[in-house]
Structures are given as C-alpha cells and as structure tokens.
Amino acid sequence: MGRGWRPLVVGAAVVVATFALAQAQIFAPSAPAEPGAVGDAARGQAIFTGECASCHGDGGIGGVGPALVETGLAAADVSAVVQQGRGVMPAGIVSGQDQADVVAYVVSISTPSS
Numbered sequence: 001m002g003r004g005w006r007p008l009v010v011g012a013a014v015v016v017a018t019f020a021l022a023q024a025q026i027f028a029p030s031a032p033a034e035p036g037a038v039g040d041a042a043r044g045q046a047i048f049t050g051e052c053a054s055c056h057g058d059g060g061i062g063g064v065g066p067a068l069v070e071t072g073l074a075a076a077d078v079s080a081v082v083q084q085g086r087g088v089m090p091a092g093i094v095s096g097q098d099q100a101d102v103v104a105y106v107v108s109i110s111t112p113s114s
Contacts (some may be wrong), residue, residue, distance in 0.1 A: 004067055039097075039104030047102050060109045065089065073110040078103045 060068035075108070082099050085091035094102050 015056050016044070039100035041101070041104040041108045044103070044105030044108075047094060048105050052102065055089070060106065068106055068110050070112045072112055073107060073111045075103050075107050078106045078110075083099035 048056075049058070052065075053059075055063055055065035056068055057063035057065075062068075079099065081089070082094060082102065083092060085093075
C-alpha cells in the first residue's frame with residue numbers, strides 16, 4: 001500500500017481545517033445590537049454625523065445616499081440595513097450600542113410630522 005494513503009490524509013486534513021475555519025467565523029463583524037436594545041437618539045445623532053452624514057446629508061436630508069427625513073422607516077428595517085448594508089452602503093458600519101443609538105436617531109427623524 002505504501003504512499004497511496006498520504007494524499008488522502010492531507011486532503012482530509014485540508015477539508016477539516018477549512019470547515020473549522022468557516023465555523024469559527026474569524027472575520028465576522030462585531031456583534032450587532034441586541035434585538036429590542038434601546039437606543040439613545042441624541043447619542044445616535046452624534047454617531048450619525050460622524051459615520052452617516054457624508055452620504056445621507058446633515059440631519060438625513062439626503063445626498064449621495066437617500067434622504068431619511070420623514071420616510072416612516074421602522075426600527076427593524078433600519079437595523080437590518082445597517083447590519084447587512086445596501087447598495088454602496090457597507091454592512092456593519094456601526095454595531096452594538098452605537099447601532100441601537102443610530103437606529104433610534106434615524107427612526108426619530110424619519111417619523112413624518114403631523
């Protein structure tokens with residue numbers, strides 16, 4: 001039998017290592033906001049200004065990215081777009097409590113005025 005088993009062992013080791021690395025999610029983005037996490041809209045405004053206003057405009061009035069003011073966006077929808085990205089917007093631009101705060105701010109400016 002001799003050397004015939006070595007390529008099989010090496011191949012199996014590569015498959016197992018690849019699977020282990022895929023399961024480890026080494027390059028996964030940082031943790032998203034917990035479902036139902038309460039955000040601080042005032043803090044979210046400051047984060048929005050630093051991370052989002054370059055595309056969405058000051059106060060979310062629009063620019064390269066779409067306007068967010070008075071669009072009636074739901075928190076779950078905003079959170080999903082922040083996590084997954086859309087178009088040229090990168091996924092996970094903010095995460096954790098920063099994400100919850102930005103979502104609270106965007107929902108506050110997207111609520112149509114009566």
